[in-house]
Amino acid sequence: MATKHVKEMEALKEHLGKHQLKLTRQRELILSAFLRQEHITAEAMYHQLAKSDPHLGLATIYRTLNLFCDAGLAQARHFGSQTKYDNVSHKGHHDHLICTGCEKIVEFENEEIERLQEEVATRHGFTIKTHRLELYGLCTRCRD
Amino acid sequence: MATKHVKEMEALKEHLGKHQLKLTRQRELILSAFLRQEHITAEAMYHQLAKSDPHLGLATIYRTLNLFCDAGLAQARHFGSQTKYDNVSHKGHHDHLICTGCEKIVEFENEEIERLQEEVATRHGFTIKTHRLELYGLCTRCRD
DNA sequence: ATTGAAATTGATAAACTGTCTCAAAATTAT
DNA sequence: ATAATTTTGAGACAGTTTATCAATTTCAAT
Ligand SMILES: [Mn+2]
Ligand SMILES: [Mn+2]
Ligand SMILES: [Zn+2]
Ligand SMILES: [Zn+2]
Numbered sequence: 001m002a003t004k005h006v007k008e009m010e011a012l013k014e015h016l017g018k019h020q021l022k023l024t025r026q027r028e029l030i031l032s033a034f035l036r037q038e039h040i041t042a043e044a045m046y047h048q049l050a051k052s053d054p055h056l057g058l059a060t061i062y063r064t065l066n067l068f069c070d071a072g073l074a075q076a077r078h079f080g081s082q083t084k085y086d087n088v089s090h091k092g093h094h095d096h097l098i099c100t101g102c103e104k105i106v107e108f109e110n111e112e113i114e115r116l117q118e119e120v121a122t123r124h125g126f127t128i129k130t131h132r133l134e135l136y137g138l139c140t141r142c143r144d
Numbered sequence: 145m146a147t148k149h150v151k152e153m154e155a156l157k158e159h160l161g162k163h164q165l166k167l168t169r170q171r172e173l174i175l176s177a178f179l180r181q182e183h184i185t186a187e188a189m190y191h192q193l194a195k196s197d198p199h200l201g202l203a204t205i206y207r208t209l210n211l212f213c214d215a216g217l218a219q220a221r222h223f224g225s226q227t228k229y230d231n232v233s234h235k236g237h238h239d240h241l242i243c244t245g246c247e248k249i250v251e252f253e254n255e256e257i258e259r260l261q262e263e264v265a266t267r268h269g270f271t272i273k274t275h276r277l278e279l280y281g282l283c284t285r286c287r288d
Numbered sequence: 289a290t291t292g293a294a295a296t297t298g299a300t301a302a303a304c305t306g307t308c309t310c311a312a313a314a315t316t317a318t
Numbered sequence: 319a320t321a322a323t324t325t326t327g328a329g330a331c332a333g334t335t336t337a338t339c340a341a342t343t344t345c346a347a348t
Contacts, residue, residue: 021295120241127282131278170325206305206306
């Protein structure tokens with residue numbers, strides 16, 4: 001465990017240092033759980049961690065996942081009814097294909113689309129900071 | 145008022161007819177208000193209509209705007225914290241540029257992007273039903 | 289190692305948005 | 319007009335996330 005997720009841990013520590021925040025047992029725990037999962041919700045992580053740490057509060061998980069967003073490790077996504085926290089620390093930015101049949105999520109990047117987005121923005125005098133592209137449909141399996 | 149929004153009124157009536165729903169004073173009122181605004185929230189409309197119709201219930205507005213979505217006149221968007229109802233009756237499908245400085249929203253269409261989306265989906269075995277593309281950034285005015 | 293200021297936590301209350309309930313009212317077909 | 323059916327409005331309720339605050343933990347300075 002000391003060998004895994006070192007880079008992300010460093011990134012977190014750097015953010016903490018810059019904002020006079022502290023490194024706690026909970027933050028380490030939640031980071032480790034976060035990096036082990038994709039597109040996880042705060043509640044899902046709460047129940048998952050409750051098995052080994054029954055007293056970890058839900059509020060702490062929300063706070064910490066939001067902290068990861070501030071630190072640039074995570075990004076909040078609004079697919080279903082609950083916010084999903086997406087790991088963007090090792091992968092860079094990416095967008096999503098979402099199957100409305102089985103909830104499967106496929107990540108993709110397409111720099112041609114990204115380029116055209118810039119073009120559209122420029123044409124309207126905008127400077128893009130972020131964007132969100134989600135394609136909803138049916139995967140192969142669910143189409144049959 | 146009899147001359148305006150006739151087409152949308154017809155579309156609504158057609159949907160009502162097909163689903164044994166009734167045409168009420170509230171539905172006419174809310175349709176008219178809806179077509180007068182862009183990207184409006186249920187609450188904003190509630191307060192707006194309260195001036196002339198203090199007893200129009202918030203639930204009725206939510207129900208009716210959702211009805212418009214079913215009828216294909218409206219589309220729910222999730223920009224801010226509240227759902228915005230977007231008029232798609234006369235315009236067709238479109239995506240959005242959103243200024244995080246002044247909340248300005250610019251609509252755009254780009255069939256090249258749409259085509260590339262299809263391509264990405266196909267490559268992953270998906271059949272797209274809908275999609276959502278939102279570009280967040282600063283407009284000309286807010287950049288200075 | 290101890291101290292103490294500052295940040296964090298966990299439990300829970302509260303906020304917020306949207307839907308559900310249900311009796312009363314309105315609509316539409318007969 | 320009558321009656322069957324749908325709709326409405328008021329408020330209760332539900333789901334998700336944030337705020338509150340006393341107790342605990344961290345960490346920098348002794
Ligand atoms: Mn992702
Ligand atoms: Mn729009
Ligand atoms: Zn599927
Ligand atoms: Zn602006």
